[in-house]
Amino acid sequence: MAAPILVIVAHPDLAGASRVHKRWVEELARHADEFEVRDLYALYPGGTLDEVAVATERAALEEHGTVVFQFPVYWYSAPALLRTWTDEVYGFGWAYGGETAAPGEPGRALAGKHFAVAMSAGDIEANYCAEGTVGFTPSEVIVPFRATANYVGATCEPEPFTLFGTENGLTDEELERSAAAYVSWLRGLPRG
Ligand SMILES: Cc1cc2nc3c(=O)[nH]c(=O)nc-3n(C[C@H](O)[C@H](O)[C@H](O)COP(=O)(O)O)c2cc1C
Incomplete structure (x- = not known):
């Protein structure tokens, strides 16, 4: 069995008001040998x-x-703690600043790793495009993650796993389907 995938979760109220991420994290916990979750706000x-x-x-x-x-x-964007986490964790001399170092060494600790984003959006999918009210695709919304991965020598999946319409009538059935689809998507990611 491959090493577990690390899932960094940033939701300010996972144990309370969250519906989508609470369900997703519950699904990940059912496969604890495959996914290691870090709940940043907790x-x-x-x-x-x-x-x-x-x-x-x-x-x-x-x-x-x-x-x-x-x-x-x-x-x-992402909830604020994920930015704080990145600012603090991706320090000079650890994540960057070691251009001549081997991948995994100080200054290039993240080189060669595979990153990806899984997100939920209150808005509907039709609005996440150039002609929609958002004006940008999900892949464009996550450009900061993709650029950061490039900078530290990692790769980032250009397309995030996205559940749309979470505040536009998302049914329990759709949420259940998304939890299963999320696990399948995770299993298909490149492994480092
Ligand atoms: C402060 C705040 C900002 C939000 N901004 C957006 C946004 O920019 N675009 C969007 O589609 N949904 C936005 N939403 C909706 C959330 O993405 C949605 O509530 C979330 O995906 C539902 O997940 P949960 O049930 O786990 O909380 C926002 C919600 C909050 C509370």
């Missing part, structure tokens, strides 16, 4: 990461070849 309720937290997050990344960022779309 781990860091104060919204900051200290030195120990940074070391812990880096160790988790170092142990996994495939990493997925899972979140609800908030203002065409």
Whole structure:
């Protein structure tokens, strides 16, 4: 069996108001041998990461070849803690700054890893295109993730796994289907 996929979850109210991500995380927990979940808002309720937290997050990344960022779309981006996490964890001398180092070495710790994004959007799919009210595709919405992966020498799936319309009449049946589709999509990701 391949090493588990690391799933970094950023949802500010996973245990409370969340419907989609709560269900997705529940599905991942059923396959705990395949997916290791890190619930950022539960781990860091104060919204900051200290030195120990940074070391812990880096160790988790170092142990996994495939990493997925899972979140609800908030203002065409991710919830704030994922940005804070990136700012703190992707430090100079660890994630970047070691152009001549071998992949995995300090300054190139993330080189060669495979990243991907799984997100949910309140809006409907028809609006996520050039002609729609959003004006951009999901692949364009995740450009910061794709560019960051490029910069640190990793790859990022250009197409995120996306569940649309979560605030536009998403039925329980559709949510159930999405949980199964999410697991299938995860299993098909490139493995490091
Ligand atoms: C602060 C905030 C900002 C949001 N911004 C967007 C947005 O830019 N685009 C969108 O399609 N949905 C947006 N939504 C809707 C969320 O993406 C939606 O509630 C979420 O996908 C549902 O997942 P959950 O049931 O796990 O909370 C926003 C929701 C909140 C609370």
